[in-house]
Amino acid sequence: MTISSCQQPLPIKPLYIKQFFDRDSCTYTYLLVDPNSHEGAIIDGVKEQLKRDLQYIEELGIELLYAIETHVHADHISSAGLMRQKTGAQIVYNKAAAIKSIDIELLDGDELPLGHFQIKAISTPGHTCGCMSYYIDNRVFTGDTLLIRGCGRSDFQQGSSEVLYRSVTEKLFNLPEETVVYPGHDYNGNTSSTIAEEKQWNARLGKQKSLADFIDIMDNLNLALPKKINEAVPANEGCGINFNPNIYVHEDFSMSSLYQIWQQENPDNLIIDNRTEEEYLTGHIPNSKNIPLGTEPDHLEALKDFKHIYIYCHSGRRSQTALTNLAMMGLENITCVSHSGLPEWEALGYPIAH
Numbered sequence: 001m002t003i004s005s006c007q008q009p010l011p012i013k014p015l016y017i018k019q020f021f022d023r024d025s026c027t028y029t030y031l032l033v034d035p036n037s038h039e040g041a042i043i044d045g046v047k048e049q050l051k052r053d054l055q056y057i058e059e060l061g062i063e064l065l066y067a068i069e070t071h072v073h074a075d076h077i078s079s080a081g082l083m084r085q086k087t088g089a090q091i092v093y094n095k096a097a098a099i100k101s102i103d104i105e106l107l108d109g110d111e112l113p114l115g116h117f118q119i120k121a122i123s124t125p126g127h128t129c130g131c132m133s134y135y136i137d138n139r140v141f142t143g144d145t146l147l148i149r150g151c152g153r154s155d156f157q158q159g160s161s162e163v164l165y166r167s168v169t170e171k172l173f174n175l176p177e178e179t180v181v182y183p184g185h186d187y188n189g190n191t192s193s194t195i196a197e198e199k200q201w202n203a204r205l206g207k208q209k210s211l212a213d214f215i216d217i218m219d220n221l222n223l224a225l226p227k228k229i230n231e232a233v234p235a236n237e238g239c240g241i242n243f244n245p246n247i248y249v250h251e252d253f254s255m256s257s258l259y260q261i262w263q264q265e266n267p268d269n270l271i272i273d274n275r276t277e278e279e280y281l282t283g284h285i286p287n288s289k290n291i292p293l294g295t296e297p298d299h300l301e302a303l304k305d306f307k308h309i310y311i312y313c314h315s316g317r318r319s320q321t322a323l324t325n326l327a328m329m330g331l332e333n334i335t336c337v338s339h340s341g342l343p344e345w346e347a348l349g350y351p352i353a354h
């Protein structure tokens with residue numbers, strides 16, 4: 001017997017996971033590395049932390065294969081585009097996120113090889129329509145679908161409480177109970193959980209909470225919009241590098257700016273009132289079109305006829321969300337009044353139609 005025939009194959013080293021935190025947005029970024037092949041993947045990189053992440057990738061000698069996103073983020077700009085430029089990593093999204101100029105579009109159940117391991121895509125829409133969770137080696141990276149003792153909101157980016165409930169209870173909660181949960185954010189200093197813990201203790205979805213109870217909770221969150229939503233969503237649609245300045249919120253665009261536009265009576269411009277029909281009927285800007293928040297897709301074809309769209313609501317909150325919705329549908333040249341609304345128009349003595 002020769003010496004070499006007695007040698008055992010080297011044991012496979014376990015997957016290495018590094019968890020990073022971005023303090024500004026409370027975002028977790030994950031670096032996954034197969035120490036056997038030195039191949040790696042980054043999940044949800046933050047643009048402002050690119051230097052930090054690149055340094056680790058270099059120090060650990062990683063060949064970065066993938067820059068993976070769990071969804072189109074509203075609270076920070078992704079580093080995926082820059083990461084691809086710097087490392088050659090392929091950008092990975094759920095196909096349903098409909099992001100252009102990426103490299104790999106995944107469907108539910110698809111697998112990405114990472115050295116000796118496989119990253120399995122689990123489509124988990126609800127927080128947004130294009131959310132994907134990623135399962136690898138007894139861990140699941142859940143983005144904003146399942147947080148520790150909570151979950152992401154469902155009130156923008158084609159979110160749906162019912163869809164979110166089914167994604168968590170019918171998909172994530174069916175993973176093995178010992179699966180470690182790594183969320184996209186945490187605001188309380190927690191770093192990971194398990195499926196067993198969340199099935200029991202998740203405040204919104206645990207203890208077999210009913211769909212009706214969950215929807216009731218989600219309908220009453222009354223959250224402010226993320227600070228960066230109107231910057232981050234359009235930027236992330238260009239993988240964090242190619243974004244269109246015409247769909248940014250211009251903070252100084254006020255009701256008096258809108259009045260000047262209104263006076264021009266330019267048929268290429270459209271002013272949208274995106275409050276409810278009931279609110280619109282109690283008084284609105286003359287010749288404005290009522291497109292209640294959430295119904296934008298029903299009007300897409302008609303909206304394409306205008307060169308510039310202006311949006312207002314009551315306080316500026318809904319108009320900002322509508323701007324993001326329209327931008328996600330591919331429209332450009334949209335401006336909204338982001339810090340006031342019809343009460344200011346009235347206070348300034350401008351005309352009202354009924």
Ligand SMILES: [Fe+2]
Binds near residue numbers: 071072074075127
């Ligand atoms: Fe999110």
